[in-house]
Amino acid sequence: MIQEATADQQKNDSTIYLLWTGGWDSTFRLLQLSELHRTVQPVYVRYPGRYSASTEEATMKKLLERIRALPATTATIKDVLVLRYEDLKPMKEVTEAYESVNRRAPCGPQYEYLSRLSYSYPGIEIGIEPGEGLIDDALGKNVSRMLHIVEDEEYSYYLIDPEVVGEDMYVFFKNFRLPIYDTSRDKMIEISKTRDGWMDILNATWFCHYPANGKPCGSCVPCQIVVEDGLGYRLDEEAMKRYRFQKKYEDTFWYPLYKKFRRKFLRY
Numbered sequence: 618m619i620q621e622a623t624a625d626q627q628k629n630d631s632t633i634y635l636l637w638t639g640g641w642d643s644t645f646r647l648l649q650l651s652e653l654h655r656t657v658q659p660v661y662v663r664y665p666g667r668y669s670a671s672t673e674e675a676t677m678k679k680l681l682e683r684i685r686a687l688p689a690t691t692a693t694i695k696d697v698l699v700l701r702y703e704d705l706k707p708m709k710e711v712t713e714a715y716e717s718v719n720r721r722a723p724c725g726p727q728y729e730y731l732s733r734l735s736y737s738y739p740g741i742e743i744g745i746e747p748g749e750g751l752i753d754d755a756l757g758k759n760v761s762r763m764l765h766i767v768e769d770e771e772y773s774y775y776l777i778d779p780e781v782v783g784e785d786m787y788v789f790f791k792n793f794r795l796p797i798y799d800t801s802r803d804k805m806i807e808i809s810k811t812r813d814g815w816m817d818i819l820n821a822t823w824f825c826h827y828p829a830n831g832k833p834c835g836s837c838v839p840c841q842i843v844v845e846d847g848l849g850y851r852l853d854e855e856a857m858k859r860y861r862f863q864k865k866y867e868d869t870f871w872y873p874l875y876k877k878f879r880r881k882f883l884r885y
């Protein structure tokens with residue numbers, strides 16, 4: 618009886634689930650979804666070891682209000698569903714598939730638990746763009762090797778094609794929709810500039826892994842990428858100082874030790 622009700626519910630539930638971190642890519646996707654006539658449920662996993670977690674959650678709350686208030690927003694965007702890492706179901710076959718893929722194409726540990734999560738939310742969207750090592754290596758940098766699914770005139774996404782990937786990759790990724798796999802960073806900027814308010818919202822997204830007093834640190838990998846992409850205006854002067862200091866001394870013997878201790882005691 619209960620099972621029947623659930624199956625029926627799923628059939629009629631056209632809610633789009635999206636993994637959201639408050640970062641650039643997934644926020645861009647949320648902006649796209651905001652203009653559909655659908656219900657959208659952003660999902661976030663609270664991972665205990667992630668230094669930036671509380672800043673990410675605070676950023677998402679602010680961004681969500683701004684996206685809901687955009688003049689072109691037609692979707693019903695629900696509050697962020699925050700799941701706890703500890704509550705995700707263990708799945709041996711998924712962990713094994715992750716380990717096998719990770720040996721060939723190293724990827725972040727977050728993919729292991731996100732893949733397990735995808736079994737509870739089949740069809741959940743994940744914002745992976747081309748150029749991200751894992752999926753490029755696994756799929757041969759070729760978007761035409763993905764399955765392009767068009768649900769209706771306003772909604773489409775990519776799925777991995779079981780014919781062209783190994784079984785481990787399929788177990789790992791089969792429940793994910795990859796909606797922005799054909800969209801580069803430049804293309805996202807190009808699209809966003811034609812929309813009211815999108816660039817301001819994207820510029821307010823979160824990227825730093827080791828925030829210093831709630832602000833970008835200037836020295837972690839994502840912070841360095843922001844500067845090197847020519848978006849240094851997104852860092853404040855303190856962070857830019859740390860960036861320049863690191864560039865100047867990163868090859869000395871003492872800098873890595875200094876950074877390690879700073880991270881341990883100050884957490885940035």
Ligand SMILES: [Zn+2]
Nearest residue numbers: 825834837840
């Ligand atoms: Zn940083």
